[in-house]
Amino acid sequence: MGIIKKQSITNSIITYIGIGLGFITTIYLYPNFLEANEYGLTRLLLSVSFIFTQFAHLGMKNTAIRFFPYFENDEKQHNGFLFLTLTIPLAGFLFFLGVLFLFDDLLLSYYDRSSLFESYYWFLIPIVFGQLYFEVLNSYVRARLHSVPGSVISEIILRLFAIVLLLAFWFNWLSFREFMIGFVISYIIQPVLLLLFLFFKGELFLKPNFAYLKTSLVKRMANYGLFALLGGMTTLIVNNIDIIMLGSLSGLTETGIYAIAFYIGSVIIVPQRSIGKIAPSLVAKYIKEKKMGEVEKIYKSSSINQMIPGFLIFVGVVANIHNLNDILPAEYASASSVIVVIGISKLIDMSAGINGSIILNSKYYRFDLISMLFLILFSVGLNYWLIPLLGITGAAIATAASLFLYNLIKGIYVWIKFRMQPLSSKMLIVILLSLAILWGSLQIDRIGNLYFDIALRSLVIAVVYSAGILAFNISDEVNKLWADFRNKIH
Template identity: 30%
Template sequence: MGLVQKDAFRTTVISYVGILIGYLNKGVLFLIILSTAQIGLINLIISIGTLFAQLANFGTVYVTWKFFPFLKNEEKRHHGFLPFVLLIVGTGIVLYSGLYILFRDQIQQGYIEKSPMFLDYYYWILPIGISYAFFIVLETYLRSLYKNIIAVFAYEVVLRLALTVILVLKWLDLISFELFVGLHSLLYIIPTMILVFYLGRINEFHLRVSTIQIPKRFKKIIFYFSSFSYINTLGGVWVSSLDVLMIAQFVGLKGAGIFATVVFLAGVLQVPFKSILRVSAPMVSDYWKHREMDKMKELYTKVSSVSLVIGLSMFLLCWVNIDFLFSFIKSEFREGIWVFFFIMIGRLVDMYFGINGSIFSTSKKYRYDIFFTVSLIIGVYLLNYWLIPIWGIVGAAISTSIALIVYNVGRLLFVWIAYKLHPFHRNQFVIIGLFVIAMMAGHFTQGLINNKWIQFLFESTLAIVLFFVPIYLLSLEKETVNYIKKGMAFVRSKFRRN
């Protein structure tokens, strides 16, 4: 867990720097400079572009995690693994670009009534989709080399700083909204180029097709695996993209703007979990390779326990202060309060079950994961189709939460039955109990103080006393407690030097 902690901490710090910049962009500048419909348009373009990238990716993410450890060999340039997967993705990009252009009229038909503005910016999907498709490949390749920092920095910090620049240009009326949309889409090339230069610098950017020395029999296994993992790769991105796509169709760009902004703010709470997952997922493949099931179980439990504490604590602090937090943005965004609640319920379950997806998708029984992923996609679509017309953007949040819970519970049970692996520890249930008590206390003390700043401090202190303090004093989650102690010791050492 030492490597996980070290890299996860670094990526978390970088991610939160990116989050601060992202909050400045989407939580402040977007709301000041753009209309809610324009915000919805930008997020619709991003959602479709992200979906395009995952479609074009052809499942190479899980292919890299599962098979790269077997082909890793610096002297043989890893048997040409990088140019091999880049060829696969390049083929996917050509295929889906053609389909996107060919079926333009059919795709646009779904947005003519509620989101007609999208039709004028249809082709700006492609720069985002193509750039992000290549970025995913290079990022996953670097993760397999246990080099996580540069990709996080490029995407979370550099890209968002570049967005800040063009937002300021739009604010000063130096560029039109039309030019802003175009520049926004072209910005996604920057992180990809940073990874290209970095791979070249560390002598890992091998593109010559002649270096591909993967045996034909092994290629067949890879293609067979990718045909299953391809659908699984789409599961997560389909959930996040489908909501915005269907809200734009049924409600309009304004609703899509509110929903996407709230989802972005909720995404802040998942940053530490994603950092842990980014580091631990490649380790799962190594454990499968060496059949180290004890280490796998230990990692599974620790990641789930740490993620549970992180997820519950951040959700608790936000929810008891939700009115305070939403008081700083436009009043029309208050509709998103319950979007935040239901989205976070689903994501908390996703965080709690930790790396079960990585364990499942890189195991010998990976074929069965397709049933869970297809069920997730169909479930989100049908629930959205039913609930969005009834409850609007809140209906989309409810459907996503229900689908994520069922999906994660199903995968958890399968891994538990098949491999006798589960993430549960008795202390976790005590932690959940403390969370419930703190939430109830926060509910009954709402509006107790007229001054919103004092109320905010009171609610936050109450949450810390009822939730954090017992966890620390009773060492209910040892990894988190040890991490806090190390941080406190570091701070004390700095003060002593001064």
């Protein structure tokens, strides 16, 4: 647990810095520097490219983490595993290019309400290339138990690049098309930086070792890669289908408004992202070594330790919605309900812990495909029904319902197969404590100006919530962090 704790804390610090930068770009710069449809274009391009990227890596994103322990050998340069990590997705990328060229008319016809998308359709190629190789390289680096470099690149460097581009566009140093070219370049830079990290660590091992690839191992990797490829579509579709379908059914302006609200509501997943960057690698290692007791410890601790900061951030965000509405331009006023619903959906996902990692890294990984097929139909059908009925709020409800069902199914499956579940009475205490603090905060009118109220309200919520968590002895890890902090200041 030590390495999870250490790197999770580091990743959390990096991610919170990223949140600060993201707040600047998403709340201040994007809505005030770009038109809503222009911002919607950037979100739609990313969402569509996420889906294509998932197909293009051919399962290598998950395979790198699952099978690296079988190749690991410093003296033999990990038996050419990095070579496989880089070459297998290349075939998927070439297939993606074929789809993009052959079905361009069909894809563009789906977005006839989003004319700006047609002008930048081909920007998908470099974005997918950059995302593809960043994801597979980041999986390889994480498999080496280096989760921090990817966090720095995606959370800090990418956002700093966006701030520079937005300021240049605002001062008319760049046209919108030049801004979009810079936007694309920022995603290409990401895998380059990871390659440089491996180079300076002396771990850029590009030499293949085909002799190590025994038929039985290749077959296992191929089977796992296929199911990981298809199974991984579930999360991506649930997380992106709303924006993709909004772009088609409602246009880019609604997409832009929804994307802003989705970002704010998704701020609470920071702890999940931090733990999720290192925990899967250790789960794969422990399952290989048949140390299921260690897997269960990670499962239980990941759930409660994601819930604690997640609910704190959720309460802070919802308590400050009136302030956020005053910060955003008037056209974003409809975003409030989306923020709340998306926030709830992320709390559900966080509370479920790492059930997906346990399934994907076990012999039952094929189950992800079964759950995916059901969930895709459920998610798409719900979005088609609710978006025309409720607009962006309908898209948010569809996302929340899909995540709840998905995690319920996975949680039940893990319990049946492994007799593991993350639930405890302490979770109920966290929920009740959060609701009580949120209710109390909503009874208090704004104090002073907008920014003073945000700072004071957030500080009081954090202090009262933290005191409650410590008083009820919710988490051993949190208590130890508090004890370590007190020892350092005395």
